Amino acid sequence: xxxxxxxxxxxxxxxxxxxxxxxxxxxxxxxxxxxxxxxxxxxxxxxxxxxxxxxxxxxxxxxxxxxxxxxxxxxxxxxxxxxxxxxxxxxxxxxxxxxxxxxxxxxxxxxxxxxxxxxxxxxxxxxxxxxxxxxxxxxxxxxxxxxxxxxxxxxxxxxxxxxxxxxxxxxxxxxxxxxxxxxxxxxxxxxxxxxxxxxxxxxxxxxxxxxxxxxxxxxxxxxxxxxxxxxxxxxxxxxxxxxxxxxxxxxxxxxxxxxxxxxxxxxxxxxxxxxxxxxxxxxxxxxxxxxxxxxxxxxxxxxxxxxxxxxxxxxxxxxxxxxxxxxxxxxxxxxxxxxxxxxxxxxxxxxxxxxxxxxxxxxxxxxxxxxxxxxxxxxxxxxxxxxxxxxxxxxxxxxxxxxxxxxxxxxxxxxxxxxxxxxxxxxxxxxxxxxxxxxxxxxxxxxxxxxxxxxxxxxxxxxxxxxxxxxxxxxxxxxxxxxxxxxxxxxxxxxxxxxxxxxxxxxxxxxxxxxxxxxxxxxxxxxxxxxxxxxxxxxxxxxxxxxxxxxxxxxxxxxxxxxxxxxxxxxxxxxxxxxxxxxxxxxxxxxxxxxxxxxxxxxxxxxxxxxxxxxxxxxxxxxxxxxxxxxxxxxxxxxxxxxxxxxxxxxxxxxxxxxxxxxxxxxxxxxxxxxxxxxxxxxxxxxxxxxxxxxxxxxxxxxxxxxxxxxxxxxxxxxxxxxxxxxxxxxxxxxxxxxxxxxxxxxxxxxxxxxxxxxxxxxxxxxxxxxxxxxxxxxxxxxxxxxxxxxxxxxxx
Numbered sequence: 185x186x187x188x189x190x191x192x193x194x195x196x197x198x199x200x201x202x203x204x205x206x207x208x209x210x211x212x213x214x215x216x217x218x219x220x221x222x223x224x225x226x227x228x229x230x231x232x233x234x235x236x237x238x239x240x241x242x243x244x245x246x247x248x249x250x251x252x253x254x255x256x257x258x259x260x261x262x263x264x265x266x267x268x269x270x271x272x273x274x275x276x277x278x279x280x281x282x283x284x285x286x287x288x289x290x291x292x293x294x295x296x297x298x299x300x301x302x303x304x305x306x307x308x309x310x311x312x313x314x315x316x317x318x319x320x321x322x323x324x325x326x327x328x329x330x331x332x333x334x335x336x337x338x339x340x341x342x343x344x345x346x347x348x349x350x351x352x353x354x355x356x357x358x359x360x361x362x363x364x365x366x367x368x369x370x371x372x373x374x375x376x377x378x379x380x381x382x383x384x385x386x387x388x389x390x391x392x393x394x395x396x397x398x399x400x401x402x403x404x405x406x407x408x409x410x411x412x413x414x415x416x417x418x419x420x421x422x423x424x425x426x427x428x429x430x431x432x433x434x435x436x437x438x439x440x441x442x443x444x445x446x447x448x449x450x451x452x453x454x455x456x457x458x459x460x461x462x463x464x465x466x467x468x469x470x471x472x473x474x475x476x477x478x479x480x481x482x483x484x485x486x487x488x489x490x491x492x493x494x495x496x497x498x499x500x501x502x503x504x505x506x507x508x509x510x511x512x513x514x515x516x517x518x519x520x521x522x523x524x525x526x527x528x529x530x531x532x533x534x535x536x537x538x539x540x541x542x543x544x545x546x547x548x549x550x551x552x553x554x555x556x557x558x559x560x561x562x563x564x565x566x567x568x569x570x571x572x573x574x575x576x577x578x579x580x581x582x583x584x585x586x587x588x589x590x591x592x593x594x595x596x597x598x599x600x601x602x603x604x605x606x607x608x609x610x611x612x613x614x615x616x617x618x619x620x621x622x623x624x625x626x627x628x629x630x631x632x633x634x635x636x637x638x639x640x641x642x643x644x645x646x647x648x649x650x651x652x653x654x655x656x657x658x659x660x661x662x663x664x665x666x667x668x669x670x671x672x673x674x675x676x677x678x679x680x681x682x683x684x685x686x687x688x689x690x691x692x693x694x695x696x697x698x699x700x701x702x703x704x705x706x707x708x709x710x711x712x713x714x715x716x717x718x719x720x721x722x723x724x725x726x727x728x729x730x731x732x733x734x735x736x737x738x739x740x741x742x743x744x745x746x747x748x749x750x751x752x753x754x755x756x757x758x759x760x761x762x763x764x765x766x767x768x769x770x771x772x773x774x775x776x777x778x779x780x781x782x783x784x785x786x787x788x789x790x791x792x793x794x795x796x797x798x799x800x801x802x803x804x805x806x807x808x809x810x811x812x813x814x815x816x817x818x819x820x821x822x823x824x825x826x827x828x829x830x831x832x833x834x835x836x837x838x839x840x841x842x843x844x845x846x847x848x849x850x851x852x853x854x855x856x857x858x859x860x861x862x863x864x865x866x867x868x869x870x871x872x873x874x875x876x877x878x879x880x881x882x883x884x885x886x887x888x889x890x891x892x893x894x895x896x897x898x899x900x901x902x903x904x905x906x907x908x909x910x911x912x913x914x915x916x917x918x919x920x921x922x923x924x925x926x927x928x929x930x931x932x933x934x935x936x937x938x939x940x941x942x943x944x945x946x947x948x949x950x951x952x953x954x955x956x957x958x959x960x961x962x963x964x965x966x967x968x969x970x971x972x973x974x975x976x977x978x979x980x981x
Contacts, residue, residue: 226252226262233269242277249273264304271295275313289317308338312345324352343372343379350386359390366390381411381420389423397427418447422458429461438465456486460495472502493519493532497539504543509555516543520562533566540566544577553585572627576639579620583646586613614650618643622659637672644679653687674700674709682716690720706744714739715754722762733762747782757788764795769803772796790849794863797842801874804835836874843871869900872907881911892931902928 224232229252236245249270252258258266271292278288296314300306315330328349335345346369353362366387370380388403400423407420425440441458448455463478475498482495500515516539523529523536540563547556560578564570590610594602621643628636640663647656660680664673681696697717701710714735721732739745739755746752756779763772776796779786786792807828846867855861872887888908892901905928912921 226258230262230265230269233266233273237269237273237276240276240280242273242280245273246270246277260302264299264302267295267299267302268304268306268310271299271310271313275316284320286321289320292317293321308334308341311337312341315345315348319348319352324356328352343369343375347382350383354386354390359393363387363390377410378413378416381407381416384410385416385419385423388420392423392427392430395430397431401427414447414449415452418444418449418452419454421447422454425458426461429465434465434469438462441465450481450485453486453489456482456489456491456495459485460491460498463495463498467498467502472505475499475502476506493522493529494535496522497532497536501539501543501546504546504555507550509547509552512543513555513558516540516559516562520565523566537563537567541577544581548581548584551584551588553581553588556581557585572624572631575620575624575627579617579624579639579642582613582617582620586610586617589613611650611652614646615652615655618646618650618652618655618659621646633671637675640672640676641679644683648683648686653683656683668703674704674707677704678709678713678716681713681720685716685720685723690723693717693720708744711739711742711744712751714742715751715758718755718758722758726766729762729766733759736762753779753783753786756782757792760792760795764799767802767806769799769806772799773803790846790853790855790860791863793842793846793849794867797839797846797867798870800835800839800842801870804832804839804877807831807835833878836878840871840874840878843867843874847871865895865898865900868894869904872904876907876911881915884908885911896931901931905931 229248233245233248233252236242236248249266252266253263253270274288274292274295278284293314296306296310300310311330311334315327315334318324318327318330331345331349331352335342335349338345346365350362350365350369353359353365356362366383369375369383370387375383384403385407388400388407391397391400391403404420404424404427408417411417421440421444425437425444428434428440429437441462444458445455445462448458459478459481463475463482466472466475466478479495479499479502482489482491483499486492496515496519500512500519503509503512503515519536523532540559544556544559544563547553547559557578560574560581563574564578567574589606592606594606621639625636625639625643628639640659644656644659647653647659657680660676660683663670663676664680667673677696677700681693681700684690684693684696694717697713697720700707700713701717704710718732718735718739721728721735736755736759739751740759745755756775760772760775760779763769763775773796776792776799780789780792780796844867846863850860850864850867855864868887868891872884872891875887876884885908888904888911892904892908895901905924908924909921909928912918912924
């Protein structure tokens with residue numbers, strides 16, 4: 185047993201060497217895992233970044249630099265180096281990937297500034313890199329400053345940097361610094377012919393833009409000698425062409441510019457300027473089709489060039505001149521949007537406004553007022569404070585557009601709502617035209633008094649036509665309030681009163697007229713206020729007749745208004761009508777006779793003669809009534825009646841002659857106004873009444889017959905037949921009277937039902953039917969020649 189246990193222990197001894205071997209292997213593995221060599225230093229890692237940059241691996245360099253900035257505690261010197269390398273890596277990445285990101289440019293500047301603040305020693309490349317970044321961001325002054333530092337630090341690259349400086353100076357509005365730099369550049373003896381030609385070409389360009397064309401041409405001819413390269417030759421020919429164009433040598437300019445384009449080819453930036461100028465020359469020669477081809481060469485080949493906006497403008501104007509209005513308006517719309525949205529394009533505003541003015545004129549000439557208004561809107565977008573003449577053009581286009589819409593025929597299928605919409609559109613255009621004329625008037629306040637007044641009245645006229653009383657009165661009230669001592673203020677007050685009067689605001693009109701007469705008594709406008717003031721009084725009712733009469737008499741007696749004045753004539757006419765309406769026929773006749781004598785060719789001659797004749801007719805009737813009322817006993821009473829009868833005959837005779845003259849006047853010039861047509865009708869019936877009242881029954885019947893034949897459908901014809909019946913009765917002709925009565929009944933049956941519904945005749949159709957039936961049934965025609973008239977009827981209104 186003991187030997188068995190000993191043998192078992194021996195067998196277990198193999199595990200110990202295995203354990204020792206495992207421990208040894210583990211230790212060796214741990215030894216191998218731990219690298220006894222030291223790691224890379226900060227300097228070595230920075231140098232590794234520089235190696236990346238030398239081998240054009242900017243992304244790897246940026247990655248390594250970011251690790252260094254984020255994971256290590258750096259000295260100030262090392263941090264400065266890292267920031268400089270970061271700026272260099274960003275710049276290299278832009279060049280390698282052909283990008284120019286503003287964000288990268290800002291980072292280049294920021295990293296460089298941090299490095300310099302940390303004490304980094306900057307060389308020429310640092311300042312050159314800063315200059316390029318500032319240039320890309322449009323910060324010209326900062327770019328120039330850094331380029332100059334680079335020039336001072338690296339004389340070997342001074343010429344190249346000096347060209348960069350000159351390019352930046354040329355891009356500025358002030359060419360003075362660039363010209364000085366060019367002169368300094370040209371003093372350099374080491375310049376090659378091509379470098380000297382470049383500088384001379386740039387200086388020639390500055391001279392030509394200053395108007396010194398002779399000196400510019402001399403330099404450009406030298407450029408052609410110095411540099412035979414096609415690009416340099418093309419640039420020189422372009423500048424020579426520009427000089428010729430500015431000097432008025434259009435044919436030579438055209439030739440030189442075409443040569444320039446052949447030499448530059450379409451890829452050169454200056455080709456855009458040459459093509460634009462050729463387009464401008466063709467446009468000025470009234471060849472819009474050729475001009476468009478050149479403008480399109482710019483827009484298609486050089487869409488981002490400085491000449492592109494002007495080419496779009498030129499193409500838009502030329503398209504409109506060729507009646508391609510929609511395409512032209514699209515060009516102008518895009519141009520205005522571009523100028524409004526980009527600060528760099530603001531320099532084209534003046535040229536754009538001039539082109540838009542051309543386009544609106546062309547559209548207006550072809551009566552495309554809608555397009556012209558669109559272009560004028562664009563013009564105002566670019567020039568928010570335009571000169572006065574702009575509002576004059578705008579007002580004219582709005583006014584003509586309103587007339588165009590108003591006279592445009594509606595389609596046969598148009599609904600009433602279409603007419604309403606058209607009328608609203610017309611009123612809107614006229615209101616806008618009025619607004620524009622008022623703005624035009626304000627713009628002429630100091631420069632042109634007469635133009636100021638004309639524009640003001642034009643605006644108010646358009647407000648009146650548009651039915652916009654509020655706008656009209658507001659404009660006039662503002663003028664009166666702001667300029668009480670202006671020479672036009674009395675005229676404005678007169679117009680204000682007339683506007684209120686037209687709107688039916690008679691109290692306000694009276695106030696304005698009275699204010700004019702009180703505040704400016706010696707002005708012609710105050711005198712002209714008299715007639716409308718009287719008309720406003722008359723419109724208020726009979727209780728104001730006395731005030732109206734006084735005003736009219738004052739007008740006629742005013743030393744400022746002579747008989748030749750329209751106000752005198754109108755006052756005389758209004759006064760005659762006032763006397764006529766109030767039954768003062770003697771005074772009415774006197775004023776009417778005065779008017780016909782003073783103004784024998786007055787367009788209202790038919791009205792004057794009618795009122796005079798009717799005044800005689802009515803005064804004759806009143807004269808007889810007055811004599812009958814005041815009859816006295818004895819011989820004196822009989823004498824008064826005889827005198828009254830003679831006066832009546834005289835006045836009726838005059839009245840009949842005057843009515844004849846009215847008919848003659850309207851026969852020569854047929855009446856168009858309703859009032860003239862009424863007076864013509866009444867003259868036919870009233871002259872027959874006068875003859876009837878004179879006892880000349882046979883002549884009266886003839887005149888009544890002529891009147892009824894002319895106005896068969898007028899109720900006045902029935903009254904005339906009553907008088908015909910009466911005349912036959914007075915003459916003892918019963919059968920003729922009965923026949924006339926039957927004719928009246930026949931005429932009544934033929935009359936339309938609405939002949940009695942217009943309010944011009946007091947007795948309805950049913951009355952006449954009953955009356956004529958009664959006169960026929962009563963049997964009054966069988967009494968013989970002693971029968972008295974059955975009654976009289978008025979044939980007029």
